[in-house]
Every structure is written in C-alpha cells, then in structure tokens.
Amino acid sequence: MSGHLWQLPYSSLLFNRTKLYQGLYALPKMKIYSLCSSKQIQTTTYEVVNGSYLETSLVKQENKTKDTTPAPVALDTVGAFQKLPMVMPSVDIYYSALRKARRVSPTKGIANAAKREKNKGAKQLDALMKELTLPLKTYKEKFPNKRHLHPYERSLIELTLGDGNYEEVLGKVDSLRKKLVSVGKEHASLCAQSSTKREAEERLAEGIKRLEEIFHSDGKAVDELMQIAKSLRAMPVVDLEMPTLCLVGAPNVGKSSLVRILSTGKPEICNYPFTTRGILMGHITLSYQHFQVTDTPGILRRRDEDRNNLEKLTLAVLAHLPTAVLFVHDLTGECGTSPSDQFLIYQEIKERFSSHLWIDVVSKCDLLQESPVFYITEDADADHSELLKYRTTGPDGALRVSVKSQVGINELKSRVHELLVSQSARLNIEKPEATTNASSPRKIFI
Structure with missing residues (x-):
C-alpha cells in the first residue's frame, strides 16, 4: 500500500457535521370382548418386500443393518x-x-x-x-x-x-x-x-x-x-475427466520443446536447468477429440526429502491427477544430467507410478552418434548391461525424435493420440456408475 496515504493528519479524517414424520402409521390398540373375559390385542404391521410379507420390525432391523454401510464418498473436483x-x-x-x-x-x-x-x-x-x-x-x-x-x-x-x-x-x-x-x-x-x-x-x-x-x-x-x-x-485449470499427457524427465531434456510441438501450450525454451518453474497446461485436438498436455519441472537424482518444490510439484501431478506419461530422455550429455543419473531417475519414477500409461522418448536424436555419448560424470567402466544398453538406445521401445530436424515427430503424435485414447477409455471405466435409489417397499397394515 502507498505509504503516503497513511500519513494524512487525523484531523482530515474527522467527519463533517453533514451526512456521512417418516415411518409406519400404527393402528390404535383394539379390544376384543369374549363371553367371559376380555384382553387387549396389539396389531402387527407388515411390509411387502420382494413379494413376501415381513414384519415391520424385521424390515427395520434389516434396513438398520444396511444403513451401517458407509455411503459412497463423493469424488473430489478441481x-x-x-x-x-x-x-x-x-x-x-x-x-x-x-x-x-x-x-x-x-x-x-x-x-x-x-x-x-x-x-x-x-x-x-x-x-x-x-x-x-x-x-x-x-x-x-x-x-x-x-x-x-x-x-x-x-x-x-x-x-x-x-x-x-x-x-x-x-x-x-x-x-x-x-x-x-x-x-x-x-x-x-x-x-x-x-x-x-x-x-x-x-x-x-x-x-x-x-x-x-x-x-x-x-x-x-x-x-x-x-x-x-x-x-x-493463475494456476492452470485441469479437467479431471479429460485425458491428460504429462511430460516428465530430468531438467533441460527437451520437454518444453515437445509441448510446443504437441499442444497449444507455449512454454519458455531456455538452455538451463529448471526452465519450467511451474505447471504449464496445453491442449491437443486430434480427430475432433480434446486432450490436455502438462509440462512439468525436471526431476533430479536425489531422495524425496532433498527435492525442491519444483520437483515435488511434478510428483504431485503424477500422484494426484489421472495422467498418462511421456518420459523424455536425453542421451547426448547436453542437458546437464548424465544418462546414468537419468536411468536411475527413470527406474524410480517408472516403479513408483507403474500403473500409469507410458511412452518413452529419446530427444535430440540428431545429436546422437553411433556410439553413446558419455557425460563427464559418467562411469564408463560400469559393468551393468541394462545401463550400457540405455546409454545407447534408451529404454526398450523408446521413440527417437528431434524437434530440430522433425525426425519421429509425426510418429510421436500418432503414438500420443493412441495413448490418450487409451487413457480416455480408462477414465470412462473408472467413473462410478450412477446409483439409483430403489423404490421404497409398499406398506400394508393387517
């Protein structure tokens, strides 16, 4: 607030002297007189349940048992x-x-x-x-x-x-x-x-x-x-019923560039770690179907307790939103995170979110040679066959793409479309069926 506004003399603030009931209806007790004595008879009420007569007390007891079942929890919305x-x-x-x-x-x-x-x-x-x-x-x-x-x-x-x-x-x-x-x-x-x-x-x-x-x-x-x-x-609006693709990977591996290619999102493209300082939401329209795409901050190789808020934001998206994953790998050594570290990050995220639908992409393929590129922190003598294979080709089934030369982009779009259609089918299956209230039993008094 502007400081000078509060410096007005109190005298200037002085005012001028001018204008400033649910259940059964029980029948009353009845008396029947015989020749020699009389006694009271209490009427009993019955309900027709599934075509049979049941005493009201039994029906109420049954309903009471049913009522103890917890009601379905309403779905959270954003x-x-x-x-x-x-x-x-x-x-x-x-x-x-x-x-x-x-x-x-x-x-x-x-x-x-x-x-x-x-x-x-x-x-x-x-x-x-x-x-x-x-x-x-x-x-x-x-x-x-x-x-x-x-x-x-x-x-x-x-x-x-x-x-x-x-x-x-x-x-x-x-x-x-x-x-x-x-x-x-x-x-x-x-x-x-x-x-x-x-x-x-x-x-x-x-x-x-x-x-x-x-x-x-x-x-x-x-x-x-x-x-x-x-x-x-200012936080991006997320539609929980719309299939969503989440781009994940280490910092500066090319996630933001792929978001530009795939969606309407326009993230900042820079050559330094943690370019993405929040969640960016874009949209894809393929064959008249609408989908969401999120760009997330990069994840480093470290324990959860050591992660910064940007990394935790990425994990929150994966944990709380119904997303499919496009995991981006950079094997060139250019991004600042070694392929060995990316391999460990990938294994951790893949295991933690194994239920997610998934696509692996190796970015910047135009910079890759026949032999793997080793970053300065690489342990080239490591005897790990899976790691050695990762350094060369990335995960099994990974798609190689290059935004610069457009290599693999059309195939990526096709794969993404197939993935999101599968995610859409999954979301429809997971939707709880609308519960219909059974009509209340008719009440008959005898």
Missing part, C-alpha cells in the same frame, strides 16, 4: 482457485469504508444538538466498523478450507505458498476482523454515552483514529491474501 473472490487492496477497503460511513446521518427527529451528535457519531462508527469487516468476513468464508480441496490443489498451495502460509494469512485476516468489531463497538458505545456535543465529536474522532491505527497496522494481511489469490487463480 477448480476451487478459479472461484476465489477478488480481494481489494487494504487501502481501498479503508477509504471506501470511510466515505460510506461519512454519509451516515443522525436519526431524524432528534431536536437536542448533543443527542443528535452522539447519535450520529455512534452510527458512523458502527457503519465504519461494518464496512471494514464485511469484506474480511467474505474472504474468510469464500477462501476454501485446504482440507476440503482436491489433493492436487492442496499440493499446489503447499508447494507454491509454503506449508502453513495459506492458513496463517487467513487467520490474520480473521483476527483483524474480530479486533475491528471489538474496538468499533466499544467506541460506538462510548460515543453514544456522551453527555455533550463536543464530547461526542471527540469520541467520534478518537474511534476513527483507533480503527485507522488497527487497519494500518494489521491490514497488510489483506494485501498478502490478495497476492495469494492472484497466484492461485
């Missing part, structure tokens, strides 16, 4: 970030509230000047408090509880904002709201208790000054929330 409310800068909230409060006039019909002034002061302080706290209350209600979000979006919050920062800022905003309510009510009450016109004016000015100090001191939480909303709203 898109919460696009529903976040617009957050106003704190300075705009304050001066908008101030202008509205100044237009509040005293209750009509008060002839006594002192009573009229204290009535106006109390009403204006109450109005100022309400105008300041209303947007804060809206933010608290409209920003979702992180526990209710889809796991993917929950991961985005933690990795983008830092663990706990989202909840902390929302907590600060709500604390500010509570403090403003308390102080505003207190000073409005004091103003209403004034005995003279001048005392009412002084208590009004004092109340405004106190509310301003609080908002100036703690209002930065609103500005922090505004930045959070901007960051989250």
